[in-house]
Amino acid sequence: MTAQHVAIDIGMTNIDLITAGADGMLMRMLVNEEEDATEQVRQALKVVAGDLTTGMTIGVTGGRYRDLPDKLDGFTVHKVDEMQALGLGGLALSGKSSGLVVSAGTGTAMVAARGGEIDHVTGSAVGGGTLLGLSKLILGTDNALEIDRLALAGDASAVDIMLDEAVGGEVGRLPANANAVNLGKMNRLAEYRREDLAAGLVRLVAQVIAVIAINAAAAEKLDEIILVGHLMDLMTIRREISLVSEFYHKAFTVPDNPGFGTVMGVLEIMKRM
DSSP, rough: OOOOOEEEEOOSSEEEEEEETTEEEEEEEEEOOOOOHHHHHHHHHHHHHGOOOTTTTTEEEEGGGSSSSEEEEEEEEOOHHHHHHHHHHHHHHHTEEEEEEESSSSSSEEEEEETTEEEEEEEESSSSSHHHHHHHHHHHHOOHHHHHHHHHOOOOGTEEEEEHHHHHOOOOTTTTEEETTTTTTTTSSOOOOOHHHHHHHHHHHHHHHHHHHHHHHHHOOOOEEESSSSSGHHHHHHHHHHHHHHHHHHBBOOOSSSHOOOOOOEEEEEEEH
């Protein structure tokens, strides 16, 4: 496929890449193997070298994209503001006209997207990197798919203190079977299953992101919450966010291919040039 547009998002863990042409669009996720921004772009371009035309413009965001030269190996580099890309990409993937777009990647960023008006709202240092780091220390693995598999077989209530255990029943809108303290039983357990602890770690990360998003959307008076980023590729993360949705009676939208939210925004901007 001869590409008419190339979009790149340099993440701390992955590099997301979209090429689009008359024959359609291809999405690719690469493991980020480089430290320098220029080499990260070269890593991505090498994968699609046969689809590129010398002299074309490529759109890049993420990482240290501001450090990139304006010209690289015969291509013009268009540097795209990452928050702008996140907002536009979240709306494009979800088909929504406005909403709080949450990028749950290695870390978490949240923007208010109202059509073409994109404003950074808040975020959290808790994200996929937190899950991988804690899992490596505690479970002995930082493989996202293995963590997801373990958590699917686990029960977070075995390591969390639940509301019915803490106060004997519901609290406000939260039912008795909601958790009161993440990993609160760990200081009193002589033994635990890896699966249950994996489920507890997933719940911890998912709940932090979901609750902050609910509060941020309310502050911005936005009805829609759109979740993108590769953390949303994990079934257990989506399951825990669904529980938060039930507890707080707030809907979340997870579009198809959520990991490509920001790079989709870069593509949207390139198409408009």
